[in-house]
């Protein structure tokens with residue numbers, strides 16, 4: 001990256017309100033395509049969608065997401081640089097999109113020879129564009145690999161110091177974050193770093209009349225995705241029964257079931273529910289009013305489509321002995 005562009009990244013990393021700086025970075029990245037058409041439809045795969053190049057570009061404008069990931073990835077690389085003498089550090093951006101927006105701009109913050117960056121994406125036009133962007137920023141340490149990051153032999157033949165993957169959608173639906181985490185977790189060195197460190201999904205009830213999804217009761221934690229939990233999550237899917245808090249029996253307000261997402265990006269860099277478009281909660285149906293249910297069963301496949309999510313309201317009598325053992329109570 002040219003030295004006159006350096007302040008944009010520095011300003012984002014320095015904290016404070018990142019809005020103007022992320023927009024500036026977005027414009028700068030878009031400028032590197034110089035009329036090159038970013039073609040390609042969303043690809044539907046077994047473990048989730050590879051969203052279209054234009055869809056991936058739109059993610060950059062989710063200001064808090066982009067700023068928090070850039071800060072987290074920067075800190076992760078610095079931490080690993082500090083604890084190992086290996087150089088260059090091998091960094092993988094798995095599902096990098098057309099501009100590798102969460103990794104490539106950070107190269108300006110490190111010395112030559114400190115980092116080698118592998119960028120991988122399913123979309124040929126995104127891969128071609130990353131080559132252009134790296135050239136425009138005069139970064140020669142970027143290697144672009146086109147294909148499925150979970151299967152590509154060039155990816156699988158080495159270990160990485162830092163792996164970054166933002167192939168994520170709210171509630172771990174639609175995109176392959178869980179499958180990619182499970183597949184690549186064995187490739188990160190024991191003293192390396194994984195970004196995002198973990199993704200959490202929980203269920204809660206909200207007043208159905210409120211547009212702001214104001215929480216009335218917490219229901220329970222649905223999933224915690226990390227490199228350690230990913231394989232089990234992918235193999236077993238999400239299949240949880242929760243007891244409905246007793247407090248709902250005391251009023252007849254209409255409630256909806258919400259699934260909320262939060263992300264521990266790295267260190268203290270976190271995206272809380274509603275802190276970014278990416279972590280906006282989504283409604284998954286209305287809770288019956290009479291009779292009030294005593295349990296809710298939530299079942300879906302990470303990376304699956306939203307309309308595949310199964311929500312079943314029940315009384316504790318409906319619950320089989322095996323799932324009764326799995327019923328989780330919400331905290332008081």
Ligand SMILES: C[S@@+](CC[C@H](N)C(=O)[O-])C[C@H]1O[C@@H](n2cnc3c(N)ncnc32)[C@H](O)[C@@H]1O
Nearest residue numbers: 050051056095096097101121122148149166167
């Ligand atoms: C939500 S976009 C995010 C792009 C970029 N990481 C960012 O955060 O700005 C996800 C990207 O991952 C890519 N992707 C999804 N599944 C993939 C796979 N199995 N192998 C390679 N790329 C994949 C998509 O093509 C898309 O470009």
